[in-house]
Amino acid sequence: xxxxxxxxxxxxxxxxxxxxxxxxxxxxxxxxxxxxxxxxxxxxxxxxxxxxxxxxxxxxxxxxxxxxxxxxxxxxxxxxxxxxxx
Numbered sequence: 001x002x003x004x005x006x007x008x009x010x011x012x013x014x015x016x017x018x019x020x021x022x023x024x025x026x027x028x029x030x031x032x033x034x035x036x037x038x039x040x041x042x043x044x045x046x047x048x049x050x051x052x053x054x055x056x057x058x059x060x061x062x063x064x065x066x067x068x069x070x071x072x073x074x075x076x077x078x079x080x081x082x083x084x085x086x
Contacts, residue, residue: 003073007048
């Protein structure tokens with residue numbers, strides 16, 4: 001079952017580079033604005049849907065790309081999005 005994740009980075013350029021690297025490994029992702037709940041210094045994040053975030057972590061570690069945060073997107077009973085750091 002696929003889950004939705006957001007990866008936040010310290011700059012737009014790091015987020016764009018991470019997205020490009022993930023694409024090279026066949027992991028489709030998009031760059032979008034981060035929600036205020038997870039935005040810190042950079043307001044752009046990498047969004048993706050995947051069964052397990054571990055493959056993404058392995059790729060980023062291998063390429064020495066450090067994400068500021070990794071969040072799973074969930075919804076509460078009212079349909080509001082929640083961002084759980086994983």
